[in-house]
Amino acid sequence: MPKNWNEFLARTPEDDVWIRTYYPKPMFQFSQCIEMHREFAAPEMSNNMNGLVCLEALLDLTSKKKTKFLGNITGTICLPHFFDDGTENRxxxxxxxxxxxxxxxxxxxxxxxxxxxxxxxxxxxxxxxxxxxxxxxxxxxxxxxxxxxxxxxxxxxxxxxxxxxxxxxxxxxxxxGKTYLSTKDSDAVGRLEINIGTLAMTTEQLSDNFNAYVAMISEHRAPNLGPFITEAYVTCPPSTERFKVSPVELVPQGRSSNEGKGKKPSAAEVEEEEDGNLAAAN
Incomplete structure (x- = not known):
């Protein structure tokens, strides 16, 4: 390592080849991630042009209280563009x-x-x-x-x-609908892995599905607490490539009146709603 190695590593790489370990992971727009995966999936490479596009997201489970954290989140979303990922809703x-x-x-x-x-x-x-x-x-x-x-x-x-x-x-x-369920890396960090679509779909269709997921997932946490999705990577198995999505795209740009339907409410909301429903039915 050079004497002024801290300054050396602080530089932005100027070439298209560098020692990845020593530099921050590059970030891309979601559409760029898709195009790069298409290059790897081309017939002369992995020949996986119908492969599933997946999103690995890290969630900030902190709340206003330092000692209180959100639980795992779950919900069911009807994406703008349907695709078959082999899952069955029973x-x-x-x-x-x-x-x-x-x-x-x-x-x-x-x-x-x-x-x-x-x-x-x-x-x-x-x-x-x-x-x-x-x-x-x-x-x-x-x-x-x-x-x-x-x-x-x-x-x-x-x-x-x-x-x-x-x-x-x-x-x-x-x-x-596609049902998602997060897991926990720790009390404060959640992990969510979801299928966005397939490479056979257009980039616009995949982007629509990605934005719909971001909007609905973000509703699980109060906006004033900051971004709920802290990191996200686009993958396309069996390729091992993981492209990091720019944080700007991990914040919903706007929500329609239909977004969020099927999202799991809080325990208090469920109990209050159930009691009210039963009282009305009786």
Whole structure:
């Protein structure tokens, strides 16, 4: 190392080749990340032009209180541009009318029914691993409340978008939706890995999906606390390349009225909403 190595490493590389270990990781616009992955995925390279585009994000779980941290976040989002990533949404749909049952069945619900379906879950004929969403029409809420302890976090709620008189809207959201769930590196740092789309999609479509995710994920934390997503990398397995996204793109530029639907509310919001729903149903 040269004598003034601190000054040496503080320089911005002028060439397109440098010792990466000694310099800050370069950052790119999301669209640039996609174009670079396309170069690696070209037929003469890895031949992976239909590969999944993934985002690895780090989350700031701190709050106003130094000793209090956010829990893991989860939600279901309908992206602007649908793609098949091999995941399956298995839905339990509680409803009474023949019309609602037909809608749920035609749109691909795994289990559909009224009291007979309630009893099946109560008896353990259907297990938690058999479904990942539970939807319910308002006329079934009182009956479904009898297995509230069994359903636990899956208990239907308006705030989560899983309780409504519009079965078609619920099914459309959760059958097409992508569900995300973060993990924790530490109390203050969360990690989220999500699929954005495929390289076969246009850069504009992938950017739309990326921005939709950023907007919804950011809603899990108060804006006045600063950016929720602190770092993000775009990957495209099996390539080992990880391109860092510029922090400017990790802050939502604006939200539409439909963004955030299906986002998991706080425990207090859920409890208050559920009690109100049950009181109205009775």
């Amino acid at each position: 839905i339990v749909a509680f409803c009474k009318t023949a019309e609602d049952k037909k809608i749920a069945e035609d749109m691909g619900a795994t289990y559909v029914g009224g009291m007979e379906l309630v009893k099946a879950l109560e008896k353990g004929e259907i297990h938690h691993e058999d479904y990942n969403h539970v939807l319910c029409t308002l006329d079934m809420l009182v009956d479904v409340a009898t297995i509230r302890k069994h359903l636990k976090d899956f208990f239907p709620n308006k705030a989560k978008g899983t309780l409504s008189d519009d079965m078609e809207e619920m099914m459309n959201h959760f059958i097409r």
